[in-house]
Amino acid sequence: MISQNGIYSVDKFIEKALYDKKIGYYSQNNPFGKKGDFITAPLISPLFSEMITVWAISYWIKLGKPNKFSFVELGPGDGTFCKTFCRVLENFPEFKKSVKIYLFEKSTKLIKIQKNLINNKKVVWIKSLNEIKDGPVLFFGNEFFDSIPIKQFEVKKFKIYEKFLQLKKGQFDKFILKKTSQNMTKKLSDLNLIKKKGIIEYPEQGLKILDHIIKKIHSLKGGILLIDYGYIEANGKDTLQSLKSHKKNIYYKNIGKADITYLVNFQLLNKYLLKQRLLLNKIVSQSFFLKKLGIIERAEILSKKISFKEKSDLYYRIERLLSGKKMGKLFKVLFASNKETKFNLGFK
Numbered sequence: 001m002i003s004q005n006g007i008y009s010v011d012k013f014i015e016k017a018l019y020d021k022k023i024g025y026y027s028q029n030n031p032f033g034k035k036g037d038f039i040t041a042p043l044i045s046p047l048f049s050e051m052i053t054v055w056a057i058s059y060w061i062k063l064g065k066p067n068k069f070s071f072v073e074l075g076p077g078d079g080t081f082c083k084t085f086c087r088v089l090e091n092f093p094e095f096k097k098s099v100k101i102y103l104f105e106k107s108t109k110l111i112k113i114q115k116n117l118i119n120n121k122k123v124v125w126i127k128s129l130n131e132i133k134d135g136p137v138l139f140f141g142n143e144f145f146d147s148i149p150i151k152q153f154e155v156k157k158f159k160i161y162e163k164f165l166q167l168k169k170g171q172f173d174k175f176i177l178k179k180t181s182q183n184m185t186k187k188l189s190d191l192n193l194i195k196k197k198g199i200i201e202y203p204e205q206g207l208k209i210l211d212h213i214i215k216k217i218h219s220l221k222g223g224i225l226l227i228d229y230g231y232i233e234a235n236g237k238d239t240l241q242s243l244k245s246h247k248k249n250i251y252y253k254n255i256g257k258a259d260i261t262y263l264v265n266f267q268l269l270n271k272y273l274l275k276q277r278l279l280l281n282k283i284v285s286q287s288f289f290l291k292k293l294g295i296i297e298r299a300e301i302l303s304k305k306i307s308f309k310e311k312s313d314l315y316y317r318i319e320r321l322l323s324g325k326k327m328g329k330l331f332k333v334l335f336a337s338n339k340e341t342k343f344n345l346g347f348k
Contacts, residue, residue, distance in 0.1 A: 005168050007176060010240075011205060013165050013252070014149035014260050019106065023256040026107040032078040039246075040143055041227070041286075041327065042081040045317040047302075049084035051293040052225075055346060056085075056138055057095050059223070062343050065094065068134040070220070072102040072126075074141035079103075079114035081142065086120045100134065102126050129212045135220025139213050142227045145206050145269070146261040152238065153180060153188065153200040160185055160194065165252055172252040191268060198236020201262060207272060214276045223278075223337030227286060229330045230264030239263035266332045278336040281347040287328030289346045290321060 008016065018025045032043060041048040060069050076082050082103060089096040101123045105111050111125055126132070152163040154177055161177035162184070185194075193200050213224055231239075242251035244258035251260045266283050273280055299318050303311045322328045337343060 007164050007166050010152040010163050010165065011149035015205075017255050017260060018147070018149070020256070021108075024107075025256050025259060027109050028256070032080075040077055040080075041321060041331075042077070042084065042142065044320050044327075045314075046084050047295055047298055047318065048290070048321055049081045050088055050298070051290055051295050052081070052140065052142075053085045053088040055225070055293055056140070057092055058345050059138060059343055060095055060098065060136075062345075063136050063221075063341055065098065066136055067098055068100070069095075069098045070100050070102060070132050070134050070137040070222075072104055072129075072132060072137060072139045074104050074139055075144040075147060076103045076105055076110075076114055077143075078110070079117040082114070082118050082123060086118065086123070089122075096122075100124065102132060104129065129209075129216060132216060132220070135216075136222040137216055137220045138222050139217075139224040140226075141224070143261075144228065145203065145226065145264045146228050146230070147259075148203060148206040148209065150206070150240075150262055151202045151204050152240070153202065155195055155197050155200065155236075158196070160188065160200070170255065172255075191271070193234075193268070195234070195236050199238045200236075201234075201239060201265065203265070203268070210269070210272065214273070214278065217278065217336075217338055218276075221338050221340065223335060223341075223343070224273075226269070226334045227289075227331060228264045228266075229327070230266050230332050232267045232283060232332070234265055234267065264332070266334060269334060273334075273336040277339070279339045279342060280334070280336045281344050283332050283334050284347055285329050286331035286333055287322045287324065289333040292346045292348070295321070 016024065019027065021027050032040060056071060060066070073082055082101065085101070099122065103114060103123060103125045105114065105125060106127060154161050154163055160180040162180050164176040164178060166173045166176055188194050188200060188202060193202060217223060239262045240251050240260065241262065242249040242258045242260045244254055249258040270280060270283060295318065299314055303314060306314065320326050335347065
């Protein structure tokens with residue numbers, strides 16, 4: 001238990017703070033929406049989810065409309081995206097007949113919240129990716145990787161040290177640096193993560209999950225679409241951050257009562273997926289991707305049928321998704337697939 005005295009590596013600390021069955025943030029809270037600590041794109045506007053659903057249907061068409069098609073949402077949040085996905089399916093009966101929807105979720109608390117929102121026989125909750133048997137398969141993650149614990153290392157005088165947190169009576173006491181093993185140093189070197197100075201962030205757990213996803217893509221065919229906030233060029237900075245009641249929190253304070261995330265290293269994910277023989281599109285911003293999918297045109301069609309007040313709200317929400325000062329540029333979009341099918345909708 002994290003409430004006791006102890007020394008934890010950064011990833012073990014985050015794992016306990018977020019997922020511990022007794023005190024973990026995701027085990028006891030609904031973090032989403034105005035009453036929670038943060039808000040995600042599907043909650044900002046249903047148009048976000050509609051665009052992704054239409055993109056997924058277009059991918060299915062590109063694959064030749066297979067009779068069996070698995071759609072896997074990674075970390076489905078409060079279930080809002082999936083609810084919209086199921087609603088849009090009603091307009092595409094052929095796709096609806098083919099698709100099976102899997103929700104990959106480890107939090108028992110969030111599964112209850114999702115099940116209260118989603119009532120659809122096509123939706124199945126899973127805790128292991130091995131439960132996916134049919135392909136082709138499309139994995140989709142919106143703000144998924146940023147919630148998976150990461151390791152942190154610090155480079156000092158050309159030596160690499162792993163960062164640990166010391167706790168006393170369940171409260172943060174101090175940071176401790178421990179020299180990194182040769183094995184870990186090699187892992188960091190193989191991924192080109194070692195810098196002359198600064199902080200190295202290594203998503204060890206995230207890459208293990210990605211390995212399982214890659215195996216499924218190779219064996220069943222298909223791809224993975226990821227949308228998250230992050231960067232392409234690493235700058236050696238500590239990107240760990242925390243929110244409590246929509247306000248910034250120091251991540252090692254309010255343990256179990258605040259969310260902890262980090263900026264995703266998209267360059268690392270890109271290199272890792274390429275090494276695994278997957279085909280990748282150029283990484284684009286969320287703004288670029290959604291505009292290419294026609295979100296503005298869709299908003300204009302809807303705006304003709306609603307009041308001025310509703311129209312103002314609609315465009316305010318769209319602006320949050322697209323503005324460079326908000327989510328538009330900070331959020332990146334990545335798509336990787338098996339090499340048999342090239343699909344670049346939204347990326348060109």
